[in-house]
Amino acid sequence: MTEELTQTSITTVREFLSAMELGALDEAVELLDPEIVWKNTSLPDVRGVRRVAGLLRGLSRDSVGFAVDIHHIAAEDGGEIVLTDRTDYLRFGPVRIAFWVTGTFRLREGRIVLWHDHFSFENFFRGTLVGLFRAVFDRSGAQRL
Numbered sequence: 310m311t312e313e314l315t316q317t318s319i320t321t322v323r324e325f326l327s328a329m330e331l332g333a334l335d336e337a338v339e340l341l342d343p344e345i346v347w348k349n350t351s352l353p354d355v356r357g358v359r360r361v362a363g364l365l366r367g368l369s370r371d372s373v374g375f376a377v378d379i380h381h382i383a384a385e386d387g388g389e390i391v392l393t394d395r396t397d398y399l400r401f402g403p404v405r406i407a408f409w410v411t412g413t414f415r416l417r418e419g420r421i422v423l424w425h426d427h428f429s430f431e432n433f434f435r436g437t438l439v440g441l442f443r444a445v446f447d448r449s450g451a452q453r454l
Contacts, residue, residue: 318388322414325421326377326395334369338362342422349426361424374400390415397428403444408436 321340328337338358347355347364355361368375381394393412398405409432415423 315384315388317419318384318391318414318416319382321416321419321421322382322391322393322412323379325414326379326393329365329368330376332369334362334365337365340421341424342417342420345420345422345424347424347426350428351430372402374398374405376400388416404437404440405443406433406436406440408433 325337325340328334328340338361341358341361343358345356345358345361347361355364367373376398378396378398379393380396382391384391391414393410393414395410395412396407397410398407400406408428410426410428412427413423413425414421415425
């Protein structure tokens with residue numbers, strides 16, 4: 310039973326990140342608990358599904374994009390906690406920012422109640438500089454997002 314819950318929890322987190330990547334934000338929000346808390350390193354916490362959904366909806370604009378490469382994913386505590394090691398990509402117009410993120414997701418009754426991302430601002434700013442450089446000097450026009 311514990312292994313089954315673990316796999317279900319991992320699947321839920323994968324589906325959440327995939328829905329965000331595909332711009333299926335209604336599907337992503339359905340996987341969130343009404344009392345969700347979204348934490349990001351050194352940024353204010355966002356509490357409640359309505360507020361988190363409002364921020365995520367900002368990703369649905371044409372000029373903004375999100376993608377993710379999950380490098381590792383594992384579950385602990387019988388599937389209640391899911392840990393991710395990944396690279397997130399944010400796109401703002403022609404600028405694509407890649408940065409490393411570790412995430413902790415806590416699930417309750419199959420929904421995400423805590424989404425806590427840890428990242429390095431140094432790594433984020435480096436990704437921003439690389440993204441700006443590529444937007445200015447890469448004439449191929451190839452964009453992943």
